[in-house]
Amino acid sequence: xxxxxxxxxxxxxxxxxxxxxxxxxxxxxxxxxxxxxxxxxxxxxxxxxxxxxxxxxxxxxxxxxxxxxxxxxxxxxxxxxxxxxxxxxxxxxxxxxxxxxxxxxxxxxxxxxxxxxxxxxxxxxxxxxxxxxxxxxxxxxxxxxxxxxxxxxxxxxxxxxxxxxxxxxxxxxxxxxxxxxxxxxxxxxxxxxxxxxxxxxxxxxxxxxxxxxxxxxxxxxxxxxxxxxxxxxxxxxxxxxxxxxxxxxxxxxxxxxxxxxxxxxxxxxxxxxxxxxxxxxxxxxxxxxxxxxxxxxxxxxxxxxxxxxxxxxxxxxxxxxxxxxxxxxxxxxxxxxxxxxxxxxxxxxxxx
Amino acid sequence: xxxxxxxxxxxxxxxxxxxxxxxxxxxxxxxxxxxxxxxxxxxxxxxxxxxxxxxxxxxxxxxxxxxxxxxxxxxxxxxxxxxxxxxxxxxxxxxxxxxxxxxxxxxxxxxxxxxxxxxxxxxxxxxxxxxxxxxxxxxxxxxxxxxxxxxxxxxxxxxxxxxxxxxxxxxxxxxxxxxxxxxxxxxxxxxxxxxxxxxxxxxxxxxxxxxxxxxxxxxxxxxxxxxxxxxxxxxxxxxxxxxxxxxxxxxxxxxxxxxxxxxxxxxxxxxxxxxxxxxxxxxxxxxxxxxxxxxxxxxxxxxxxxxxxxxxxxxxxxxxxxxxxxxxxxxxxxxxxxxxxxxxxxxxxxxx
DNA sequence: TTAGCAAATGAATCTGCCA
DNA sequence: ATGGCAGATTCATTTGCTA
Numbered sequence: 001x002x003x004x005x006x007x008x009x010x011x012x013x014x015x016x017x018x019x020x021x022x023x024x025x026x027x028x029x030x031x032x033x034x035x036x037x038x039x040x041x042x043x044x045x046x047x048x049x050x051x052x053x054x055x056x057x058x059x060x061x062x063x064x065x066x067x068x069x070x071x072x073x074x075x076x077x078x079x080x081x082x083x084x085x086x087x088x089x090x091x092x093x094x095x096x097x098x099x100x101x102x103x104x105x106x107x108x109x110x111x112x113x114x115x116x117x118x119x120x121x122x123x124x125x126x127x128x129x130x131x132x133x134x135x136x137x138x139x140x141x142x143x144x145x146x147x148x149x150x151x152x153x154x155x156x157x158x159x160x161x162x163x164x165x166x167x168x169x170x171x172x173x174x175x176x177x178x179x180x181x182x183x184x185x186x187x188x189x190x191x192x193x194x195x196x197x198x199x200x201x202x203x204x205x206x207x208x209x210x211x212x213x214x215x216x217x218x219x220x221x222x223x224x225x226x227x228x229x230x231x232x233x234x235x236x237x238x239x240x241x242x243x244x245x246x247x248x249x250x251x252x253x254x255x256x257x258x259x260x261x262x263x264x265x266x267x268x269x270x271x272x273x274x275x276x277x278x279x280x281x282x283x284x285x286x287x288x289x290x291x292x293x294x295x296x297x298x299x300x301x302x303x304x305x306x307x308x309x310x311x312x313x314x315x316x317x318x319x320x321x322x323x324x325x326x327x328x329x330x331x332x333x334x335x336x337x338x339x340x341x342x343x344x345x346x347x348x349x350x351x352x
Numbered sequence: 353x354x355x356x357x358x359x360x361x362x363x364x365x366x367x368x369x370x371x372x373x374x375x376x377x378x379x380x381x382x383x384x385x386x387x388x389x390x391x392x393x394x395x396x397x398x399x400x401x402x403x404x405x406x407x408x409x410x411x412x413x414x415x416x417x418x419x420x421x422x423x424x425x426x427x428x429x430x431x432x433x434x435x436x437x438x439x440x441x442x443x444x445x446x447x448x449x450x451x452x453x454x455x456x457x458x459x460x461x462x463x464x465x466x467x468x469x470x471x472x473x474x475x476x477x478x479x480x481x482x483x484x485x486x487x488x489x490x491x492x493x494x495x496x497x498x499x500x501x502x503x504x505x506x507x508x509x510x511x512x513x514x515x516x517x518x519x520x521x522x523x524x525x526x527x528x529x530x531x532x533x534x535x536x537x538x539x540x541x542x543x544x545x546x547x548x549x550x551x552x553x554x555x556x557x558x559x560x561x562x563x564x565x566x567x568x569x570x571x572x573x574x575x576x577x578x579x580x581x582x583x584x585x586x587x588x589x590x591x592x593x594x595x596x597x598x599x600x601x602x603x604x605x606x607x608x609x610x611x612x613x614x615x616x617x618x619x620x621x622x623x624x625x626x627x628x629x630x631x632x633x634x635x636x637x638x639x640x641x642x643x644x645x646x647x648x649x650x651x652x653x654x655x656x657x658x659x660x661x662x663x664x665x666x667x668x669x670x671x672x673x674x675x676x677x678x679x680x681x682x683x684x685x686x687x688x689x690x691x692x693x694x695x696x697x698x699x700x701x702x703x704x
Numbered sequence: 705t706t707a708g709c710a711a712a713t714g715a716a717t718c719t720g721c722c723a
Numbered sequence: 724a725t726g727g728c729a730g731a732t733t734c735a736t737t738t739g740c741t742a
Contacts, residue, residue, distance in 0.1 A: 122548075611732095
C-alpha cells in the first residue's frame, strides 16, 4: 500500500496480523556536513521524512503508528521495532505506556559499522531492536526456541546478534548506481526475526516498507506480508525486488548457523581480566627492550606511550610489529609471550 | 553518604562533579517466583527498593534523581546510566527531555549471562548504558580517544563491550556466604568507564552506591568519589571494601596526552628555529606538487601564497588539508613529513 | 584471467581556539 | 555570540581499475 501508514492501516481489519516489523524514522538531528579524514563527504540521512520539529512531535508520531499497529495485531502477535539511541528510548517508553509488554531488547552488532571520524565518541557499532507483545497476558506468542537453539550449536540464542550491513549486490541501486534507500536493512536481520517469531503462512506487517526487505524475506520464507510506504518510488522498487525472489521449498526454512571466526582480544581485556597488573614490566625475547603495562591497556617505554604493536615496532625501529608475540612476561619458569595470556582469555570467552 | 540520593545530593554545591555513574533500580516486574528447570529457586531482584507502583512513579523518581545529578555536574561533566529493557527506555527518554545530550549508548555484552530458564525468550545477555553530556554545547567533555585506541589493537573502541559478570572473589558476600547485593557490577566495567571519560583527581559521583564498585575503582585509579546509598548495610560493606583497595601508582594512570591537546606550533617557529631555511622546497608524498618555504612561515606555489594547510588543500583541490602531514622534505634518506620537524621542536620545548 | 592496488561507502546527533 | 582558521580524524568491505 502506498500512503501514510496510519491512514493505510485504518483500512485493515482488527486483529489480522501475526507479526509487525517496524523501522521508523530515527529522528537524527544532524547539523552541518561531516567529512572523512580524506575530506570526502559522508552521505548523511537528510531526507524530509526524518525531520521532526521536536521530541514532542516525534512522540506524537510514534504513538499514532504504534496504536495503529496495535489495533491490527492478533492477540498473540508480536511487534519488532528497530532504532538507534536517537529514538529508541522514546519508542520503548511509549510502547510501555501503550500497554505493550517487552519480551527482549535485541542488539544488532554491526560487523562493519561506519567509524567515528572525529574521534570524539565510541564507534556507534550497533542498533537496538525491541520485541514486544500486546500485553503481559499474551503468553501464546510464537517463539521457535528449540529450532533456534538447534541452529546455534545447541546454545540458547542471545540478545546480541552479529551481522554485516546491507552492502554489495543486496543493496538496491537507482539508475545512477547510487543507493536507492538510505537505510536498507540486511535480509539476514529480517530472516532471524521471522524465523524466530513467526510461522509459514503468517501475515507480516511492515508500516515503513522502504526498499521492501521485509517483503523479500517474507516471500522467501513462505510468509504473507503487508507493506505500507509513503514514497511511490520506494514502493515500486520494492515490488520489483520482491517479484524476483524465489520462495524456498517448505522443508528448508531454518537457516544454518553462521560460522564464527576467532574473537579479537584487545590487550586492554588482558589487563582488565587481571592476567597482567598495571605496572607490570614486559620485555622482548632477548631482554633488549622493556616496557611498562598501563591501566588503559597501553604500553610505556619511558615517556613514549602506545599500543603493544606500536611500541614493539618503535623498539625495533620497524614499521610494524605483532605485539602479542614480541612482548614477554618474565617468571621463574622463564620468558613467556603475552600471546599465551590471550589464549588463556580466549578459552574463557566462548562467544566473543 | 547514607540516605536518599535526592536529599543527600542537595547538600553538594553546584557544578562540583566531573563524572556521574548511576545504576538505578531497574523496576523489574516479576510475577511470582522464577524456577530453574531443576525446580531450584532463582534468587531474583525483589528487594523493596526495586518496587514501584507504576511507570508514572518510576518516571517521577527518575526525573528527580537526574535533576539532582544535573545540578551538581560541571558544565563539561558526563553521566553514565546503566539499565535493562525494563527501565532504560524510560530513563533515556527522560534524559533527553531534561536536555541531556546522548553521546553513545554502549552495550555491555555479558560473557556469562543467566540463561532464560523458561525457553520463551532470547537469553537476556546484555545491559545498556547511556553516556551523555549536560547538553549539545558541552563539547569539552573528557574522552581519552588515543589511549583507548592504543589499548584496543589500534582500533577505535566500539559501542559494544564484552565483559564477564561480577562473580567469584570479586563478589561481596554477607555473613552467610550469600551475595551481599543483587546487582553488583564488575569492576572491569567501571574501569573502562573511568579510564575513558575521566582523569586522575576527578570527582566521580555514584548516586546509587550499593556495594561500592564505583568507589573501589575510583580509589584504585586515583579518582575521588562521592557515593550515596540508602541502606546502611550496603554503605558499611562498601566502605570496608574500598579501604582494602590498593591505589595504583600514578605513572600507570596518566593518560598519554591526546594529540589534539598538544601545544600548537606555528609553522613559522620551525623556520625561526632553523629546522627549515627560507627558500627550501617541500613536496607531497608522491612528488606531484612542490612549494617553497618563505621567511614568514608561509608557502608559495608559483604566485600563490598561503599557510601550509591552505596550500596543501589548494594543491589537491580539497576543502581542507593538514599541511603537517601533507608536505615533506627531501633528503638522501628519502621523504620525511614536516610533522617530524614539529615533533623535534616540541621535544625541545619545556613541558607544559 | 588474475593479482594487486586504489577508491568508494555505510542511519553520524563527530573540533577547538582565538580574535 | 560569531567568524575565521589551524589542524586532527576511519574500519570493514566491496567495487573497479591497472598491470
